[in-house]
Amino acid sequence: MKINKVFLTLLLAGAALAGHAQTDGNPSKYDQHKVFTPLFYQQNGNQYRTAGGAPSSKYWQNRADYKISISLDTIKHRVDGSVNITYTNNSPDGLPFLWLQVDQNIYREDSRAQATSVVTGGRFTNKSYTNGDEIKGVYIINNGKAEKADYIITDTRMQIRLKDSLKANGKKINIKIDYGFEVPEYGTDRMGRINTKNGWIYEIAQWYPRMEVYDDISGWNTIPYLGASEFYLEYGDIDYTITAPANLVVTGSGALLNPTEVLTVTTQKRLAEARNSDKTVTIRSEADIASKTSYPNKASLTWHFLCKNTRDVAWAASKAFVWDAARINLPDGKKALAQSVYPIEVSGQDAWSRSTEYVKNCIELYSKEWFEFTYPVATNVGGIVGGMEYPGIVFCDWKSKAGELWEVTNHEFGHNWFPMIVGSNERKYAWMDEGFNTFINKVDTKVFNNGEYYQKQDAQREAPTMFTPGADAIMNTPDVIQNDYLGNAAYEKPALGLTILREQILGEERFDYAFRTYIKRWAFKHPTPWDFFHSMDNAAGEDLSWFWNEWFMGTMTLDQSVKAIDYVDGDASKGSLITIENLGEMALPVTALIKEDNGKTGTVKLPAEIWERGGTWTFLYKSTSKITLVTLDPDHVLPDLDPENNSLSGQEIDKNVTAASVIKAYLDAIGGADKVKSLKDMTINSAATLQGTPVQLITKYKATDKFEYDLTAPSYNNYVLLHVKGLGDSVSLVQQNTPVNTPKEYQHLLSNRFGFFPELDYGKAGYVLTLDNRMHAINGKMAYQISITHPDGSKMKAYFDKQTGLKLKQVNDTPNASPTEFDDYRDANGIKVPYDSKTSILGVAVEFKASSVSVNTGLKDEEFK
Structure with a gap:
């Protein structure tokens, strides 16, 4: 089943109020004895299930x-x-x-x-x-x-x-x-x-x-x-008949056994054509809906279906259906049929007219990658259900479009592997179907149509939501997990765990072999979590009990940190001694990107076992000059709760550089303080995709203290995800189409987050600016970090490019706040504005691209009330 997190609790981009992000100076929470416990497995194999994770000789x-x-x-x-x-x-x-x-x-x-x-x-x-x-x-x-x-x-x-x-x-x-x-x-x-x-x-x-x-x-x-x-x-065979008015199209799990009794000769010919076509063929058009010759001339028809070796069947019926189909090519040379039925209102190449293409491709990709599709037909139904899976048939929201339709179709058909083929207990272990399925969805989306809908995952941005206070462990029954955390515990967190196993711990070849082994062993059977854990351990040749323990059984968090850079005998040319710390409870591998003063770069990969003896580790790096920067997890593949301490610079900041000079350099870089002060108003139109759903952001500013931030999902009738409007000290907030009462202290946070060029105010009384004594790395660029305390006591951090002076990143200094990164600065009436901004919404990394920036258009004060 698809959880569309757009409709779960919204964590404000850069303005979340709850959490426990690590901060500088916090002591380590790490205890290797809790992670690497030898007592994780407490059951031996038996006559039904082997210790190696397979069905045993007497399995039944x-x-x-x-x-x-x-x-x-x-x-x-x-x-x-x-x-x-x-x-x-x-x-x-x-x-x-x-x-x-x-x-x-x-x-x-x-x-x-x-x-x-x-x-x-x-x-x-x-x-x-x-x-x-x-x-x-x-x-x-x-x-x-x-x-x-x-x-x-x-x-x-x-x-x-x-x-x-x-x-x-x-x-x-x-x-x-x-x-x-x-x-x-x-x-x-x-x-x-x-x-x-x-x-x-x-x-x-x-x-x-x-x-x-x-x-x-x-x-x-x-x-x-x-x-x-x-x-x-x-599992078993399900033979079923449905008697319905003759003008209805009925489709269901399995094979239709009596097509000559319920379909016209024309419809049968079109179906035969579709079974031999890689391109979508129309079976029933809009004209056929109104035509009495498009179905047999009877009052009612009985449709007869058979689905073999299945755990369930479902079906759909309507006289409103248009119907199209195409051939599915399976690895062993067999063929199946991909088809879609949906109302004409949602046809179109940006919507359901591409559904059959999506069905065909995801079935072919999963069959090639993991295990061959086992049903004769794969049907996508457009209707009221937002996303739900059954053997050989899925129900998807009829209003879904483009990437959103691909995502829900791909997800629901992924369920034909978990749990339709691998029959786990969803009542107890939602993650064994939802999490595994979400994982293979991500692998599939990266490949589909050369990555048409692929977005690289940023685990660092997802960490605050995935590891929020009050989080439930993955290993819980779904009815115990809080509603607003089910998307993480059942879907995203187990999927990320498998991704980390595949890409950072085992490697793709070992992981894929072990995962396929698990699927093959338990196809049409009933595995437990322990069968999965044992099967992966044995097939991959790795004792992963420590990983299952920390990732699935509790709510441990990750915080890797660079502590110190030293040199052998004080001489960088003899090598560098780099000390890293594990400040969170979780152990994971380490990837360190190292840059030297002479321009050389290198990458060091360390296994999770470095943390077996404690939370501090020093390794030798064969440097030939001084280290300018060490960055852990440079590609953001791990859910590190405090990425601020992932980097340490060996460079000293020039004594002439101050917080004030950095702010001045920024204002000069974007056009000068006087030019910025002369702005009367600005409107920025941006767009992004959130979990396959197109979202639109319109940001408006009017000097000096008026702003509006309007984030909507147009395909959901302009559903308001977040609307913040500020006029002086008065701020209003709407989340998910619902007005939210905002306490006074929260309004300050919103003003600080969404306000108009706040750097213009930093020289005023009441503001305190502190320049960090070390350089920071933001996407490979060296940056100054300034901590800003506002007159009301609220705090934020901003990072400015050492070379260009431009602002690269800012984050409210509140727990779990999502940082915003800026890039692609372009001229707008003499002022440089970032056309690219990255943040996270609902724990999902989102990249907004500006399509237009309008300046001095005469916005009225009334628009901000």
Whole structure:
């Protein structure tokens, strides 16, 4: 499932209020004994699961085969029918009772999910109610005879109590359940229906009673369905029929078995063409929607699907669907079909008309990289659901466009590997599907269409949000994780961990071999976290218990620091002794970029094991001249909470340089203080992409104390992510379309962050400027650091290029504040303005590119009230 963090709690770019970023002088928190504990693994292999992370010789899992027959009533918006379940008990245990999931009960007003939802609502909160699963009859079928079963329903679970235990080692039982339910309009963003100009779109999931998993770890897995946690299901074949009005297009998981009965000859020909085409072929056009000849001349049709060796199926239906498709080429030479169905309102090359291209490419890339796609069809449905995955079919927000549509499509189809192929327990371990999937999404996006939507990750900028105070450990059930941190704990943090393993610890070749081994071992089986950890350790040939311990089990943080630069016998030509410190709790490898006075540069890579004996390490660097700069993690691949101490300069600052002279040099560099003071107003239009979503930033200033910062998502009806408006001492704030009350002290922070050329005020009474006694490195450029204390006591730091005088970076001196970096200065009516600014929003690195800068356009004071 896709978490679009645009709609989670917004951390202001450069103005966050909570956190615990390290500061100079803080003592180290590091304790190597807590990281490199020898007691991380406390279980041995057994007859079911080996110590090496593979299924053992006597591994077993039960099986559930389904035959489902239902009808869709588009007047009453109901699904009614029956399901026949053949359940095979492959366990060594007799089963006196069986447990099933009846997930439609989450939509009842008296559901446990409703009782445990916060009053402020959220993505998984009911917006309306139904009667849930209306169970009309439960029967045990024995020798063709139906006998009423003894059953009880508790919220989203049904227990069937058997007269005689279901015997072990392959014995079967047949169950028949008659049921029905009303389709909710909003089904906790996993299913639902929406009315478009050409009719309702139905996205149907969790739509039949399903067997709970009985395994060798917990026995029956009966965690209730509360919304955030997803599913844990048995594998089997699912044969299902859907009877619906004839003018509807129905698509679902698996293969359509009766195309000649439900499709016209023309539609069949177009499908045949698509199966042989690498380019998208239209199957059903806008003209076909209104044409009565585009479907068989009957009142209703029954669509028959079969999905083999699957844990679930889902389907969609609508008379509003346009439909296109193309061929998928799989590594072993087999072919599959990529297809998309969506309303005509969202067609277009910047939107859903490229959906099938996205589907085809992500399936081909994942199949080549990790494990071959196993379903005959991959279908993307545009409807009300923001992003949800099922075997061979996904539901994506019909309003998604461009990179946003690629991202959600790529993410949801990535789930066909985790957890559809590798069947982990999503109810307990969301990170084993969401985190693994987010990781492969990033690998895939880097390759797709030569990186069309790729954005290099900046882990340093993401660190304050990923390691925020109150963060939950990855190893938690999703319902325990706080709503505004689920995106980090289940998605981004485990994905970053795998990226670090792949790129910094194991290397791509070793990691990829181990990861593929894990997938192959556990395809269509039920792994635990320990199976994953053991499998990666053994296949990669590395004891990674220290990494699993620090990254997945707790909330340790990272803060690497350069402490000192010394020379052998005081002579730089004999070599340099560079001392680094580990100030946080976490151990990770070190990459140090070293620059010498003679212009030479070098890179030193050190393994995480340097931290086994403590938090300080000194290494020898074969220098030939004095060291001008040492920078740790120069490419920002690690989530270091305090990158300010990642660099140490060997250069001494000229005694003639002062804070005042640095500020003067900056003002001179951008055009001179007098020129800046003569500005009446300025408007900057910028754009960026946030998690695939285009965002627009309009910044306005009017001398001397008026500003407006307007950040919106145009594709979401100009959804206001952040709007800050200031007039003198009065500042107003809107986050996520909601006005926010701003305390007086917070208004000062906003003014300091968003104000107009604040350097003009630094010479006034009440300001205190302090020049740091060492040079700093900002993206490879040597810079002066000035700490500014405002008259109200608030603080910030700014960094100015030693060579050009231009401002390179600024950050409010508040915990977890996101720095802003500046580049690409261009002339705007005699004043140099940065056209490129980098910051982070929601912990995601964002780069704003200015498209225009307008000066002295006559902005009125009223615009800032």
